[in-house]
Amino acid sequence: MDSLYEKYQKDIRMPCKYGAKCYQKNPVHCGKYKHPPTKNKASQGDRQPRKKIKLQVKAPTTQNDSDSDSNAEPSNSNLPEKVVNNDVSESDEDSMNNYVSESDEEAMNKDVSDEDTNKMNMLKSDEETENKYTSELNEENKKNDVSESDEETDEASMKTALLNDKNEATFIKKHFLTDMPQDFYQFWDFCRNIKPENPREALKPIGLFLVGPFDVLAGKFWDAEPDSDFLIHWRYFRDPPELQTVLKGDxxxxYHIGYFRDSPDENPVFLVNNQANKDGILHQMGSNIFAAVNFYLEDLKKSGDPFKKMYIGKIQSALKSEADKLKIDLSKKTPSMVAREKKIVTRTFNKIGLVVPYDKKTEQGYxxxxxxxxxxxxxxxxxxxxKTEEEKEKYLSELQPVLTYASIATDECDFGTGIELGWNIISHGVECLNFSASRFLKLNYELLKREAFGQIAVAHMKNRRKGSNLSIL
Structure with a gap:
């Protein structure tokens, strides 16, 4: 017993909060924390496993009969037999003296030194202190329904999951609510070839940085908080829900560049750029990210920036070579972009044009x-x-007919009207109407089966941030 307690005290591992009642069997947990030996383990460490002993129960006798028969052999009559339970508390030790085997008697009759007694008392005190929190911890574990070993496994699984394209795509779909097109992943490979140690800064010499979903490919979300709002990660002040930023500039x-799609379940039709600190106007930049960067480089040539000009030729040459190898179209306007123009129902503040289902015969949809x-x-x-509440109330009352009319349009299945109003509020930048934009966009997107855009709009209007430092990491 003494040797086990000495080993426990000398053990340099941290004491387990659960104490002797810990139920963990995980080798990782057991290797990190030490656990006080139980009475059974302590006794088993110093002697052979205790055997179950069959005992005979004597019939009650008087005091005289007991004295006269004290030296007699026990009778082998047909009396019921009992089996001794090895797990006995300290309070029962005195009564156990009559029901133990010879080897147990010998072990229990050993003199225990004062030092041993002090050690046992210290351990008992430590065990009581540790076990004070056991019930609370157990309750917490039940609520979370995740053990320490499960958390370690989940963390390892997440990191493993992000090592291949399939799981990265799944992660992006789950947290950003949209799928990224093939050219997005091809462009990441292109940037890895330019700067393997940090692909996100491959275009730094020309003033561009890979952001948004690219941070997933870079493994930056492994340590993100579980409740992080991915929907506002690099979402600029005037971005409509249809825009997903992937490159940031000045x-x-x-300045930022992002994919634009008319439905969350469809591939983007093109990429756009916007200067959020200036206005909400979106400018088309080709149907894929290679084309968008190529047109950015063309505009950069006109800027006359001598520090960036020396890198333009090299990067543009490599980009065109990669696009040619992958058979990627670098045109500024593609047939799919021309086809979209014919579907536009109205020109909005952002100039990109709204596309929603519209029946020309019934004139329903917008x-x-x-x-x-x-x-x-x-x-x-x-x-x-x-500048005053009176002025604000005056202009809100002038706006009220517009809000009412948009609500009536929604009731009569002209869902594009509410979306146009929400877009215009975002593009203009008027902040006191954030709630109205959120309400109109959420409802009409849901009615159009574009729920993901509704969720993005609600998250954005709840935390609409200005400036260019828009990472949630």
């Missing part, structure tokens, strides 16, 4: 807002620049 203007774009823009500006 921070002073809020109706124009109560105010034209010019008048609505003026009203938004007045509302945004209001």
């Amino acid at each position: 921070a002073s203007t809020g 109706r124009a807002l109560a105010l034209n774009n010019k008048d609505l823009n003026t009203l938004f500006t007045k509302l945004q620049n209001s």
